[in-house]
Amino acid sequence: MIWYPNQTRRQSHLLISWIFVLLLAGFLLPRLVAAGTLLKSATLMPLWSPQAQFAGYYVALEKGIYARYGIDLKILRAGPGHSPADALQKGTTDFAVLWLTTALQHRTAGTHLVNLAQINQRSSMMLISRKTSGIQSIGDMEGKKVGLWEGDVSIPPRAIFARNRIKVREVRQSHSVNLFLRGGIDVTSAMWYNEYHTIINSGIDPEELNVMFLRDQGMNFLEDGIYTMNKTLQKDPTLAAAFVDASLEGWRYAFDHPDETLDIVIKYMREAHLPANRVQQKWMLDRMRDLMMPVRPTGKMGVLAEQDYDAVALVMQENGLIRKYPAYRDFVWRADAVQK
């Protein structure tokens, strides 16, 4: 074999050039991504501070699912003093997690927001009383001190009281359950995935409680859904579709990997200086799975069924919370419409 020094040098030169290009690409690409030159920036405001109720979004962000869908997402701080609906209206966030009732109220009040996806397929809201108080039914709550959250959240229980024609002594309750635990109120509003479990884990056994799901009272007021302003949607429907798909994928990933999901959620909770209780978050994640499962065989995860929408809207109208409501097709934007 004959030795050709020149040829070897030429080959190595070529190799070095390639390595340089590859290095450059590898070095620059993430920068470009980070700078948003390749990804579309978007913001999301959840309904509340970080917890497993929003696990899907945090997981999708953490696992790079949003990035894969071409979105550089920022999850905004939420919690006490932050109104996602207001933020949507003001344009401080692109997407928000809102209750259907809240969204309807804002929509009828003139804020043109659109339902992109309905995360919770059934209502998780409940009214809890101690067995010792003898409250067995909604009727028994007549004249009792009932804790209600401030704002739209109190719509479903108020609607139920109105429908049952009872008057309760409304007490505005905070986000803690202490007022109920100390006996300051007879009945407390609670979410199945959160406050109910907090009460249990404050040393009160389920057997000591009377629990009424509002959905069992004919008030399936669907909660968490993904909303955006119509103008945002019109500007970039692909972004909205990508956001919904990525979010749902995040949820699916969360349910398939509960331990990893809890790690991620707790990490965000600690960053927000929130008490992080893994057991509580696990409960919440498990309940979210229950709540997100479609109610009907034909139902689909993330899709707001027309009859659910009509039922909620009708009750709200009957109770004078809204005067009239938009048509289902007008209110709900189907992500698959983009593909058409």
Place this chain on the structure above:
Amino acid sequence: MPFKNSIVVKFVLVISLFNAVIFALTLGYNYYQSRVILQHELESNSRNLAMSLVHRVETELAAVAKVTEGIARSLETSPHNERELLTLIRSSIEQNPEISGAGVAFEPYAFNAASHLYAPYFYRENGKVSFRRLEKAYLDFPYPYWDWYQIPRELGKLEWSEPYFDEGAGNILKSTCSVPFYKDTASGKQLKGIVISDISLDSLTQLVSSIKILKTGYAALLSRNGMILAHPMKDAIMNETFFSIAEGRNDPSLRELGKKMVRGETGFIHYQSLVGFSSWMYYTPIPSTGWTLAVVFPEEELLENVRKLSMTMMMMGFAGILLLTLAVIYIARKIIKPLRLLTGATDEIAAGNFDVELPATQSKDEVGELAHNFQVMRESLKDYIKNLTETTATKERIQSELKVATNIQASLLPRIFPPFPDHPEFDIYASMVPAKEVGGDFYDFFFIDKNHLCFLIADVSDKGVPAALYMMVAKTLLKTEGQRLGEPDKILSSVNNILALDNENCMFTTVFCAILDITTGDVRYANAGHNPPLMIDSHGVRYLTPKPGLMLGALSGTVFVTERLTLEPEATLFLYTDGVTEAKNPEDALYGEERMLKALQGAPRDDLAKMIHFISSDVAQHANGAPQSDDITMLAIKMAKKRTA
């Protein structure tokens, strides 16, 4: 051969095992009791520790509550303008270092009709007292809806809030003491607002956390909701409640324990601590807040000393049992050694060697005694055997002498048949079978002149050597007197007189004495108490009936009578002693005169020897092997056929 000394093994097994069991039981009981005692002491110790901690905390909390109450009562009793109110709040915080913040929050429009909400609040910040208006600080979530306001408002009494992090003031853990105050109106008491005093829980949790019990024990603090406030598990603080931990660990008993705690119970329990070791816990509530203070004593460490002691005791016990075993082996061997030597010696003795050396034992115990007794026994045995040997030798000598005597006695009786071959006129045959070596029976026949044969049969009243000797005398006398006197009655009288003369031993003899004229067959005979003889002739077999007469040697001067008969040719006279008729079979039945008569009727008559042997065998058949106590003697005499030539 370890099991050769089976006694040693048994000793060791039984004593060591029993000791080990007793020791183990004692040790176990000791350990158990120590635990119980320790537990009792622990309970009071832990109670004291917990109570002292509770007391310290309670004192501080009570002071704060008192100050807060004081402000509330002061606001109720007299109206305060804003300046007075602020001075009151400020002075309360300045005079009470434990209060980190204090304020008064009014019900809507309760301070004055102009302001909706009004809540002045002083707090410590970097060593200075700062001021804030809470109604402005909590715009998003107005203060009337906070727990520290709402709960006392709804309950109408002093309340300590659940501990919370105050993000505004450097994220410190705080609890607020809230006291509602009222205004008396026509319609009754009307709430005016809530007086609040904050305390930092950092010093409190630090106090609790600083408690170190042994190496791993600790103290913990729980809120009314079971929230962990102070605990070695730092991550759990303000994140976990006792119940969430119970749920996470799927431990219902932990949840039950937590329920007891938040209910304000006091208890002392043995449980698996949250940190994961077996412990004793004393828990008791802090009365004013309803929080729970728990002190946890690690069982492992508590019992370490007891366990160490038990281990030492176990080692000591083990060594003790080992020593004991050695001692037992030593003692057992010491006891066994002479026994073993004795066993060896007895083997020899059993084999017949009485001169073997017996082991010397110094001990005075049972074994020593045994050895000594054995020694004595050997000596006794030796003596006994010596005596036995001597006795046997003597007996053998006597036996041989008796044999000689038998021979002599036998030789004394005429034993050669036919005794008179040159006298065909008659035939005579006799036999004597002595019951012992020598007998008292005898017979004799001799000529007293050419034609007269004297024959006799006798039975001495005794048997054996004395009878034999007596028989010798009687036989000699009868022969000499027979030859001298020639008349049966005279012979008997003479011999009787001689025998009766010196009969100190009171021995007698029966005699049937007869003299036959061999030419005619005439027989003169006299009887001295002997059995009647039998006549066998052409008329058959029959008993003669001689006059009985007295036995010889009984009484001197006895008169005997001579009787006569004639033996026909071929007639036989059969004499016998009572040894024949009184021969016994194994059932003690006598041979009897009847049977003898019958036997003689069937016996051969031609040959006297055959006749006597026939009777002998018939007697032997009757006796059937039974030993005979009397001599058996028979004599038969028969006249020959009349010669025709």
